[in-house]
Every structure is written in C-alpha cells, then in structure tokens.
Amino acid sequence: EVQLVQSGAEVKKPGESLRISCKTSGYNFYTYWIAWVRQMPGKGLEWMGSIYFADSDTTYSPAFQGQVTISADKSISTAHLQWSSLKASDTAIYYCARGDTARGWFDPWGQGTLVTVSS
Amino acid sequence: DIQMTQSPSSLSASVGDSITITCRASQSIDTYLNWYQQKPGKAPNLLIYIASSLQSGVPSRFRGRGSGTDFTLTISSLQPEDFATYYCQQSFLAPPTFGGGTKVDIK
Numbered sequence: 001e002v003q004l005v006q007s008g009a010e011v012k013k014p015g016e017s018l019r020i021s022c023k024t025s026g027y028n029f030y031t032y033w034i035a036w037v038r039q040m041p042g043k044g045l046e047w048m049g050s051i052y053f054a055d056s057d058t059t060y061s062p063a064f065q066g067q068v069t070i071s072a073d074k075s076i077s078t079a080h081l082q083w084s085s086l087k088a089s090d091t092a093i094y095y096c097a098r099g100d101t102a103r104g105w106f107d108p109w110g111q112g113t114l115v116t117v118s119s
Numbered sequence: 120d121i122q123m124t125q126s127p128s129s130l131s132a133s134v135g136d137s138i139t140i141t142c143r144a145s146q147s148i149d150t151y152l153n154w155y156q157q158k159p160g161k162a163p164n165l166l167i168y169i170a171s172s173l174q175s176g177v178p179s180r181f182r183g184r185g186s187g188t189d190f191t192l193t194i195s196s197l198q199p200e201d202f203a204t205y206y207c208q209q210s211f212l213a214p215p216t217f218g219g220g221t222k223v224d225i226k
Contacts, residue, residue: 035215037163045155045163045206045217061214062120095162103215105153105208107165107174 002026004034004096004110011116012086019082020113022096030054033099034079035106036070040092048094050102051079059102086117121145121209125218131226136197140221142190142207151211152190154183157220158203166205167192197223 007021022034035050049060051070058070071080079096094113097106122145132138142152150170155163165174167183170190180195194201202225207218 044220045208047215047217059213063214097163101210103213104210105165105168106155106163107168109162109164112162 002098002108004098004108006094006096006110006113009114009116011118013119014088014117015085016117017082017084018086018115019080020094020115022079022081022110024077024079024098027098029077030074033102033104034072035097035099035102036068036079036081037095037097037106037109038064038092039095039112045095047103048081050099052102053077053079086115088117088119090115091117120214121148121212121216123207123209123216123218125205125207125221127221128219129222129224131224132197133226134197134199137193137195138197138223139194140192140205140207140223142185142192142218144188144190144209144211147187148209148211150186151209152183152185153208153210154181154192155206155208156201156203157206163206194223199225 003025005023033050033052036048038046048064049070051058069082097109124143126141152170154167157163171183182193204220204222
C-alpha cells in the first residue's frame with residue numbers, strides 16, 4: 001500500500017526554524033515526485049514546490065521561492081519542508097503528496113501537518 | 120500563473136440529487152485538469168485526472184468532462200459521503216494551480 005506519513009503538529013514562535021517530514025513507503029519512491037501543498041485556515045490549496053527523489057531536482061512556486069526549502073533523504077525515503085525563520089502567516093496545514101511529475105496530479109496525500117506560529 | 124475559477128463556491132443539495140461543478144481556466148490547458156475531494160479535517164483525495172479519467176476506487180457516479188478552458192465535475196445520485204469540498208487543479212503549466220473550491224452541503 002502506498003503511504004505518505006507526515007510528522008506531527010508543531011507550535012513555534014515567530015523567528016524560529018522548523019523542519020517537517022513526509023515518510024514514503026509502498027512504492028518505488030525514486031520514480032515519483034513529492035509535492036508540498038499549503039492550506040491556510042479555512043482556505044484553499046496552494047502548491048509550494050516539488051522534489052524528485054532520484055536526483056533531488058527541486059522546483060518551487062514563485063510565491064514560495066526563497067521562503068522555504070524542500071529536500072529529500074533517499075536513505076530513509078523521506079521528504080522535508082523547512083523554514084529558517086517562521087512568521088505568523090506560516091500558520092497552516094502542510095500536506096505532502098505524490099506526483100507523477102512536478103506539477104501533475106497528486107495521489108496519495110499525507111495526513112497533513114498543522115504548523116502554528118504564535119508568540 | 121494560470122488562474123482556475125470554480126463555480127459555484129458553495130451549493131446545497133439532497134441525497135439522490137445530481138450536481139455539476141464548473142472549473143474555468145484563464146487559458147487553454149488541453150485536458151490537464153484534475154479533481155479532488157476534501158472532507159473536513161482530512162487530506163484531499165484524487166477523484167479524476169486528465170479531465171475525465173476516474174481514479175481507481177472512485178465510484179462511477181463521479182464524472183469529469185471538458186477540455187481547453189471549461190471543465191465540469193458531475194456527481195450523479197449524491198450519497199451522504201459526497202458532502203465535502205471539491206477542488207480542481209491544472210497540471211498543464213508550472214506552477215500547478217487550484218481552484219478556490221466548491222463546498223457541497225446538505226440541503
């Protein structure tokens with residue numbers, strides 16, 4: 001069974017750093033992309049960027065370029081999303097999802113990680 | 120970026136009804152259009168890809184149609200588990216973009 005299991009909820013203060021993870025299993029992760037998608041409270045879905053496990057090729061939405069870093073650890077088939085300095089406006093649920101291409105349809109999705117940034 | 124506009128933003132329907140949700144792209148996207156269902160507190164779930172291909176395990180009452188700029192998702196004979204929010208997403212050009220969502224609730 002294809003599964004994407006994300007790390008747990010986080011509560012952080014503005015200015016702090018954070019890395020969340022997405023552990024993949026049940027398929028050959030080398031041949032797929034992993035996308036990260038943001039959902040702010042009560043809002044829609046926004047694609048942040050995607051990474052290809054085989055060569056760590058990474059592409060970002062212009063809206064998120066420079067704001068976050070997407071990486072992958074092939075040894076543990078896990079993708080990461082990280083911030084160096086969080087803002088209150090980063091409060092959201094972050095989903096990872098498997099994609100056949102960087103921008104293709106996404107299936108399946110992880111369960112989501114709630115990130116709360118508050119002083 | 121390609122803008123995706125869904126209509127309506129919400130609708131109320133009864134079990135057994137047939138409903139249609141529309142998604143319009145700001146430029147032609149061929150058939151690179153996907154549909155997702157999201158229930159409260161849950162991750163989105165892929166229903167339809169490439170405009171009309173039904174994802175494995177998705178009931179046949181879900182049907183996607185369209186090409187170019189105009190697309191529809193039709194749910195025939197609504198079931199209680201279909202009350203959710205639906206999103207379209209274009210995968211024609213980077214960055215992939217989503218519609219604003221259509222919330223389907225019980226009348």
